[in-house]
Every structure is written in structure tokens, then in C-alpha cells.
Amino acid sequence: MVLxxxxxxxxxxxxxxxxxxxxxxxxxxxxxxALADAKGRSFDLALVGKGTPGKGGTGQxxxxxxxxxxxDRNAAEALKGVELFVARDRLPAIAEEEFYSADLIGLxxxxxxxxxLGRVATVENYGAGDVLGIEDGPKGSFxxxxxxxxxxxxxxxxxxxxxxxxxxxxxxxxxxxxxAAVMN
Numbered sequence: 001m002v003l004x005x006x007x008x009x010x011x012x013x014x015x016x017x018x019x020x021x022x023x024x025x026x027x028x029x030x031x032x033x034a035l036a037d038a039k040g041r042s043f044d045l046a047l048v049g050k051g052t053p054g055k056g057g058t059g060q061x062x063x064x065x066x067x068x069x070x071x072d073r074n075a076a077e078a079l080k081g082v083e084l085f086v087a088r089d090r091l092p093a094i095a096e097e098e099f100y101s102a103d104l105i106g107l108x109x110x111x112x113x114x115x116x117l118g119r120v121a122t123v124e125n126y127g128a129g130d131v132l133g134i135e136d137g138p139k140g141s142f143x144x145x146x147x148x149x150x151x152x153x154x155x156x157x158x159x160x161x162x163x164x165x166x167x168x169x170x171x172x173x174x175x176x177x178x179x180a181a182v183m184n
Contacts, residue, residue: 001036001085002102005029010076011064016048017076019063019084026061032091035084043084044068099154101130108160109134112152117163132161139170 005021021029027047029035034042049064070076091100101123109117109132118137123130123146130146144150144163153162 002088002091002100003083004032004035004086005084007079007082007084008062009080010073013073015070015072015076016064016066017070017079019045019065021061021063026063029063029084030065032086035086037082037084043082045084097154099156103156104132104154104161106159107154107156109137110160110162112162112164120161142170 004023005019007017008020009018010016011018019029021027023029030045030047034044036042045065045067047063047065050062067076067079070079088100088102094100104120104123107120109119111117116137117139118134118141120132121135121141122133124133125131131143132146132151133141133143135141144165150163150165151161152164153160155161
């Protein structure tokens with residue numbers, strides 16, 4: 001299952017919801033048919049409008065939708081936070097050198113010399129491009145911009161990506177203190 005969006009709140013009093021779409025074309029979220037949540041519930045979206053810019057999105061990725069069976073604001077508000085998924089086989093084919101973010105999670109990460117750096121734990125986008133969160137490696141957890149210069153090789157079939165990091169990538173600037181230990 002691939003995460004396609006999330007219900008971020010109610011809209012109006014007739015049961016419409018605000019949906020944040022993670023699809024490259026935000027409106028395409030409704031083209032995949034019924035979506036499912038983590039509990040297996042089905043959600044058939046009918047888009048009725050576009051949201052406005054503000055907290056949680058750019059406006060382009062916020063859509064207003066009706067969901068079959070949701071007829072009032074209380075029912076719509078109860079769905080806030082529900083993540084919407086689609087089966088991987090219902091997604092369109094992608095071109096060579098394109099990836100679904102979900103395909104990157106769990107891949108082994110090595111440097112240009114083959115040394116293990118960890119595995120991809122997250123793929124985030126804060127507005128300036130995708131960022132890979134790397135964990136479970138000898139250098140600890142770190143983030144790296146998902147650019148061709150820093151990530152020259154993605155081999156989904158082999159289950160790995162290769163990073164080409166600057167030689168001083170893990171160096172701490174002079175005078176910067178050691179990270180504080182976390183006590184549980």
C-alpha cells in the first residue's frame with residue numbers, strides 16, 4: 001500500500017473533508033478509485049473543490065472532497081488524521097530513473113566505496129525537495145538531500161542506493177559541541 005493523502009479536517013457542514021494529496025498531480029488522488037485506511041476501511045472520494053493556501057499545504061495539494069456515507073460535519077471531523085492508501089499495483093507505471101518514495105524506504109545505503117552507511121528510513125519533503133533520512137549506520141542517523149549529485153545510484157532491484165558525499169560531510173564545524181547524550 002502506498003500513502004496517497006490524508007484527511008486534514010472537515011469543510012463546511014454537509015460532510016465535505018479537506019484532503020492533503022501526496023500525488024504528483026494532487027487531483028489524481030481521486031482517479032485511483034476507492035482508497036483505504038490502515039484499518040482497511042474504504043473511502044470513495046469525489047472531488048468538489050480546491051482548498052486555500054495555509055497551514056498544512058500550499059493550496060495546490062489541499063482538495064475538498066465528499067466521501068460516500070459521510071453526510072455531516074461531525075462525521076467529517078471524526079475522519080481528521082485518517083491516512084489514505086492505494087494498492088501499489090493501481091499506480092501508473094513510472095519512467096526509468098523515477099521512484100515512488102515508498103520504494104526507497106528500507107533500501108541499504110552505501111558510500112561511493114561500498115561502505116555501509118545505514119538504510120533509508122524516511123523520505124520527507126519540506127518544500128525545497130526530497131530529503132532522505134538515513135538510520136542504523138555506523139555514523140548514526142543523518143539526512144541527505146535526494147539530488148543526483150549526492151545520490152548518483154538508486155538500484156531498487158538490488159535493494160540499495162549509493163551516496164557520493166563530500167569528504168567532510170560528517171565533520172563537525174570547529175567549536176561546535178558534541179551532541180548531548182539522550183537519557184531515557
